[in-house]
Amino acid sequence: MTRLPRVLFDVKTADTCRWRRCDGREFVLREWEDGAVLYDAASGDTHHLSLAAAQVLQHLHNQPSTLEGLATGMLSSGQEAADGQTFLALEALVEHLNKLGLIEKSIEPEKH
Amino acid sequence: MKKASNLKSIEPRLNVSSFTPSEITHALKREGIHLSVGTYTIHLQSAIPSVSESISLLYADYPLNEDTSFADFHVSINHPRNVRRWIHPQAIFRIETYEPFKPLPADQAYPLLEWGLNWCVSTQYHRYLVVHAAVVEKNGRAMILPAPPGSGKSTLCAALVLRGWRLLSDELTLVSLNDMQIVPMCRPISLKNESIPIIQKYDESVTMSRPSFDTNKGTVAHMKAPKESIQRVRETAPPAWIVFPKYQPGTAAKLDKFSKASAFMGVAANAFNYSMLGAQGFQTVSKLIDRCDCYEFSYSNLDEAISMFDRLAQQ
Numbered sequence: 001m002t003r004l005p006r007v008l009f010d011v012k013t014a015d016t017c018r019w020r021r022c023d024g025r026e027f028v029l030r031e032w033e034d035g036a037v038l039y040d041a042a043s044g045d046t047h048h049l050s051l052a053a054a055q056v057l058q059h060l061h062n063q064p065s066t067l068e069g070l071a072t073g074m075l076s077s078g079q080e081a082a083d084g085q086t087f088l089a090l091e092a093l094v095e096h097l098n099k100l101g102l103i104e105k106s107i108e109p110e111k112h
Numbered sequence: 113m114k115k116a117s118n119l120k121s122i123e124p125r126l127n128v129s130s131f132t133p134s135e136i137t138h139a140l141k142r143e144g145i146h147l148s149v150g151t152y153t154i155h156l157q158s159a160i161p162s163v164s165e166s167i168s169l170l171y172a173d174y175p176l177n178e179d180t181s182f183a184d185f186h187v188s189i190n191h192p193r194n195v196r197r198w199i200h201p202q203a204i205f206r207i208e209t210y211e212p213f214k215p216l217p218a219d220q221a222y223p224l225l226e227w228g229l230n231w232c233v234s235t236q237y238h239r240y241l242v243v244h245a246a247v248v249e250k251n252g253r254a255m256i257l258p259a260p261p262g263s264g265k266s267t268l269c270a271a272l273v274l275r276g277w278r279l280l281s282d283e284l285t286l287v288s289l290n291d292m293q294i295v296p297m298c299r300p301i302s303l304k305n306e307s308i309p310i311i312q313k314y315d316e317s318v319t320m321s322r323p324s325f326d327t328n329k330g331t332v333a334h335m336k337a338p339k340e341s342i343q344r345v346r347e348t349a350p351p352a353w354i355v356f357p358k359y360q361p362g363t364a365a366k367l368d369k370f371s372k373a374s375a376f377m378g379v380a381a382n383a384f385n386y387s388m389l390g391a392q393g394f395q396t397v398s399k400l401i402d403r404c405d406c407y408e409f410s411y412s413n414l415d416e417a418i419s420m421f422d423r424l425a426q427q
Contacts, residue, residue, distance in 0.1 A: 028391060030398045035373025039394035044387055046394060048377045 018106040019094055020064035021057065027102065029054055040102065047100060053093055057102060064106040067091055129172035137164035144188070146177035150296050150345035151286075154229065155183035158221075159190050160203055166222040166321045170300040170334055173342045185232045189225045191218065207232055220324045223332045226302060233284055233297065234384040240286040240295060241389065241396045244382040247285040247294055248277040250425040253352035254294040256285050256404070258382040261329070264359030264411070267307040270335055271414040272421065274315040279341040280349065284384075289392060292399055293348035298341045300334035308333045314414060353424065354379065354404045357411065365416035367424070368408045375406035 021027070026041040036054035038047045049057075052074075059065060059073050071090055097103045128136060128147070139145050144157030145167075158164060177183070185207060192204045192215050203221035205213055205228035212231055216224050234242050245258035246269035255277075259265040266282050273279040280294055282301040287294060300321070303311055308331065312318060319336035354375050355367075370378075379397050380386045386393040411417040 028394055030376075030394075032372035032401070034371040037373050037376045037394075037398075039391060041391055044390060046377070046380055046386075048373055 016066055016068075018064040018066050019060055019070070019098075019103050020106040021060045022102060022104050025102070027057070029057060038102070043101070047102070050093075052090075053097060056090075056093060056097060060103055067094060070094070125175045125178070127173055127175055128168060130176075133165065133168040136168045137161065140164045140167065146180050146183055147171060148175045148177040149299060152184040152233075153177045153182065155180075155186045156225075157188040157190075158225070160218060160221045162219070162322070163189055163203075163221050163225060166225075166334065169319060170321055170336045172336070173339045185229070185236075187225070187228060187232065189221055189228070216327070220327050220332075222321060222334070223302070223324050223327055226300065226334060229299070230283055233286075237286065238385050238388065239290075240288055241386065241393060241400070242384045243285040243287065243379060244283070244384065245285040245379075246282045247280040248272045249280055249294075249349040250277045250422075252349060253425065254280060254349040255353040255355060255421065255425075256294070256351060256379075256400075257355050257357055258285070258379055259357050260382075262359075263357055264307075265357055266301055266303055267310060267359070268357050268411070268414070268417060270301045270303060270307070270311045270318075271314055271418060273301070273338055273341065274311070274318065275418045275422075277421075277425075278344060278349075279337050287351070287396060287400060288348070289389075289396055292351065292396070292403065294351055295348050296341070296345045298337050298345045300337055303333050303335055305330040310414075311335060351400055351404050353407065354401070355407045355409045355421075357409045359412065360410045361412050363410055363412050365411040365413060365420050366409070367420055370406040370408045372401050372406055375404075376401050 028039040028041070030037050031051060031054050036049045036051055038049055038057065040047070055074055056070060059070055065073065067087065067090060071087055094103065136145065140157060140163065141159045144155050147154045147156060188206045189203055191201055201218040202215035203218045203224055204211055204215040205224050207228070213224070213228065243256065243258055245256050246265050247254055247256050248269060257265050257269060269282045279298050279301070280296040281298060284297055285294060286297055308323060312320065321334040323331050323333040325331050356370060356378055376397055379400060383393065383397065386397065389396065
């Protein structure tokens with residue numbers, strides 16, 4: 001699985017909003033070494049995704065997460081943080097998945 | 113005309129070529145014939161001479177089904193019953209009493225029959241994933257060639273079968289939902305425009321129908337499938353390669369690995385019933401991609417293409 005590069009992450013730019021996979025939607029995800037496809041049972045649509053997008057969806061399948069949480073969760077072992085550029089790429093990716101109707105902002109109150 | 117059922121003990125099975133062209137014409141005009149094309153049987157009736165001529169020529173090696181009580185598709189191709197019977201005559205394709213297409217000029221009757229049969233399979237054969245793709249086999253492994261019109265798919269398919277690959281289908285790849293085997297649907301190969309003289313030159317012994325001009329695909333002619341492919345039409349093959357071909361004038365043959373996720377999308381886009389099958393369609397295409405090496409292929413020279421594919425088949 002593709003991991004985000006070993007870079008520093010600027011937490012000051014992080015959005016505190018939490019993301020989750022769309023409620024009640026059934027997805028089937030298949031990954032190969034060079035990309036992934038996802039079947040959305042509700043719409044019948046099939047999406048061609050990057051491995052990073054697949055990784056985001058898998059991460060959000062387990063639990064809702066902020067961008068910061070996603071970035072941390074997707075770092076490969078031994079990495080400590082992601083840089084601003086990587087974070088912006090992740091933000092764009094999340095926005096794209098949101099536009100596709102695969103993820104949405106979580107309405108759960110944030111736990112402190 | 114000889115009755116297939118009466119001669120059962122003498123000849124195991126009668127082919128179209130067991131009868132003279134005039135006998136076939138007569139039978140087509142009256143009760144029709146039951147053609148066995150691998151997994152399905154067609155009951156065909158037609159009073160149009162160009163249709164019976166092409167059936168006698170291109171379906172010569174196909175068995176006539178002895179059980180005439182059942183056919184998967186009851187189709188006919190005739191002149192419509194209107195004034196156009198006499199002025200600029202037309203041909204209309206029917207399955208049972210349904211007419212899925214508008215009438216076409218009578219000169220296009222035979223291509224219309226082939227297109228109609230493709231329509232029957234692609235709209236009704238949902239126990240298979242039906243992909244708009246040619247498929248050929250060598251050394252027990254099938255190569256699927258999905259591609260949009262104009263990519264040179266049928267020309268490449270014709271050349272491959274003329275050089276020893278077995279024809280499973282030039283137009284519709286049937287992937288069994290049960291066991292992922294490719295089920296042959298071996299029928300004449302449809303060639304268009306420049307491909308017709310190219311293939312005639314490629315193998316001068318090739319048998320081809322009289323061309324139909326000014327169709328919506330240009331000039332169309334059909335090439336007879338090799339006898340061996342017809343005889344082995346019930347022999348399925350496991351999928352091994354998916355190759356997306358593209359004819360590019362003046363370029364050397366080039367075979368590049370293709371991303372599996374992109375190949376998935378290419379197969380899904382070319383599958384007639386992918387959406388209808390829903391999650392099962394997704395799972396079937398996934399399994400197909402898992403079992404195949406996927407390539408993009410560009411070519412301009414048929415010999416180069418064949419030699420590249422032969423090498424692939426030997427690996």
